[in-house]
Amino acid sequence: MTTTPRWRELTRHHLFWPVAVLVLLLLVNVPFTPDFFSVKMTDGHLYGSLVSIVLFGSPLILVAVGMTLVIATGGIDLSVGAVVAITGALSCSYLSDQADQAAVSGVLLAMGLGLLAAVVCGLWNGFLVARMGIQPIIATLIIMVAGRGVAQLITDGQIITVNSEPYKLIGGGYWLTLPFSIFVVAAVVAVTVALTRRTALGLLVESVGGNAEASRLVGIRSRRIKIMVYVFCALCAGIAGLMISSNTSAADGNNAGLWIELDAILAVVIGGTSLLGGRFSIGGTVVGALVIQTLTTTIYTIGVPTQTNLVFKAAVVIIVCLMQSPKFRAKVFGAGGFGGKRGAKQAEAPADTAATPETVRTMEVS
């Protein structure tokens, strides 16, 4: 294989594989939908497959961005789907009780209420993980399960519908020809990047996830940092919850955000953030979420029968993950194929025959 140094350099970039997969998936659609890439202007709004992918993918991007930080600390948050439901339920039920649903102040109050509930959920998760030392997967399972019940309680087991122009904006409205939610997502991503990279938060998060004991001994207040990321993650889920309920003008405690935690975790992993914690990439996560959303769209456009679409999705996800594994690429395409040097995790620990990387804690004795 001819590999120029520049190509090698490119393939080593951490966003190369996620982007390559995304482009590939987009191209797959073209034979089935010839005008897949075209974007039309109707009534001053842009329409097209690409626009809808971003529009429908918005909640997932938000949830995945929050999830990224949690995963970077070595944790995981399974409760985001339930938080989506609770937020939507609370906002909609408050709003539906208002005499004038179109009043901006009422709408803002409803949203504030929903987000407040999300923050409380995040505090609870953070408290359990950071203060009580409960395994994140267990700690967040509590709200994952109980949270849907709470959402049901709020909505009395009904699907609450609202009829409010201003509320409709965040998840279904348009601004400057584009879906408004795109701006919300852009803002959240920008704030997250600024929050983590302009301050030292990103470094400290990566340190806590990369080596918890070393971080303690260096004086990082990991508890505080963990609580912060769980709250942040819940807040992102909350915004996603507003978006979803606004898009449908309804709160469905049962189905809103169902299984979104799994898609979000996948998006994070596809984006190149290790589930073991440590280094994270917000950009990678955004691309990863777009990959998942494109995949969902593709399943519809190429007409995979509904019974098998989950299997199809699983198969693609497996392939994507394999493609991202430097070891797999080396095996299949030969050593040095695509210039993919060994990834960080492999390179440093001598592969042990029996133990998987997760079970082996590397001890330097020297």
Add this chain to the structure above:
Amino acid sequence: MAEPLPVLEMTGIVKEFPGVRALSGVDFRLFPGEIHALLGENGAGKSTLIKVLTGVYSLDGGTVTLNGASVRFTSPSGAQQAGISTVYQEVNLCPNLSVAENIFIGREPTRFGRIQWKRLRREAAELVDRLGLDIDVTAPLSSYPLAVQQLVAIVRAVGTGDSDGSGSGTKVLILDEPTSSLDRDEVLELFALMRRLKGEGVAILFVSHFLDQIYEVCDRMTVLRNGTLVGEHMVRDLDQVGLVQLMIGKALDQLEELHDHQLHADVGESLLTADGVGRTGGIAPFDLEIKKGEVVGLAGLLGSGRTELARLLFGADQPDSGKVTIGGKQVSMSAPNDAIAAGVAYCSENRRTEGLVPDLTVRENIILALQAARGWVRPVPAAQRDELVAQYIKALDIRPANPEARVGQLSGGNQQKVLLARWLITRPKLLILDEPTRGIDIGAKAEIQKLVVSLSEEGMSVLYIAAELEEVLRLSHTIGVLRDRRLVARLANGPEITPTRILETIASGEHQ
């Protein structure tokens, strides 16, 4: 006398990492029944040569022959099956499994597909016995100190040679810095074992920065510098001075300088006092005073409580009795933060598990302590950060001098320097150094000791822990002697204090 054929021969070995040429055309041969030292400065490429041999890394050029046949291993288990047993510099074991399980991991004795636990434990015990060690194989590995864990890794390697665990199938044994955390006694045990295996015709590759050990046990040596071969010699043909010259490319006289330096006398007022500080299961309550600009060395055997003492003074473990006063103020020691705020810094002996974040870059690792102290809202300004990092990379000669390099990819000795740099930039009042020269090459070792001297001259207090008594004696104003997790004596350094005297104090356990 005609030389026998080498059991292992490597020619023209090339290994490149992104931006680093770790090995360029290295030749290496290993004869049956010899102990062969692989020498070189930190980052010279010793560990890399071992890893390309055993298939941890792929080879970018060159050939390997084992017993005359050309081989290329793609995984460590392949090399193991071919009779090459390796203890890597960063030992991979599972702390929460038992010693026996660790010894047999990956090749547990089975019957009808099920692990025979009894047999596993019995054979592990036999193996440990055979090697003359006193370890309870049913205890979890984590219950033993680092040094014992290192011994277990060696036992595991020796045992992997054959399916019956007797070690009879091992043709080549590779030990990458196995003695770095061992005491003299364990080193002697290890050497006895190495000599026995050598007698059985096993070829042993031995990496160490302790030149005395090389001269004690090795027959032949290969010296690397910057990834190239600079020479292969019989140990008896080359003296230490010549060897050092070969390793670093110039004569080394700074060691001599250190030998007869005078401890500075202007030790100031008291900085830290510990009154009855202790922790059950860690160390018995002790009193200790550290003055401004004073170097206090801790001497004691393995497991005597040196590290435990240091950890209490940093709040890494919480004392359950006594009180610590720093600069006149009592410090609660409920977390490292309290000690750090009071100006204490601690370089752990376990740089991998308790020190560095391997995924982060050199720059990020160096800045971490300073940043943690400032909190997340106030990042260290980029210009100041880069300047500090560059300054310390230069001062400690961290190689490669690339702040963007991931710390996990640095050689062991260079990782140690990064850890040191991290705390030095915080300008602490008291610097606790637990085995700071472990795994560090002879030139850098002298540099670090000189650094300790000059820091203390500038008024920084240092608590210094090292396995080598000479090192402790050379640097310390006061020496704390520990035995059985008890501080048994505090001696003011002076001409009458010799390593022998210290050892006597340890042996007699005489009380302060």
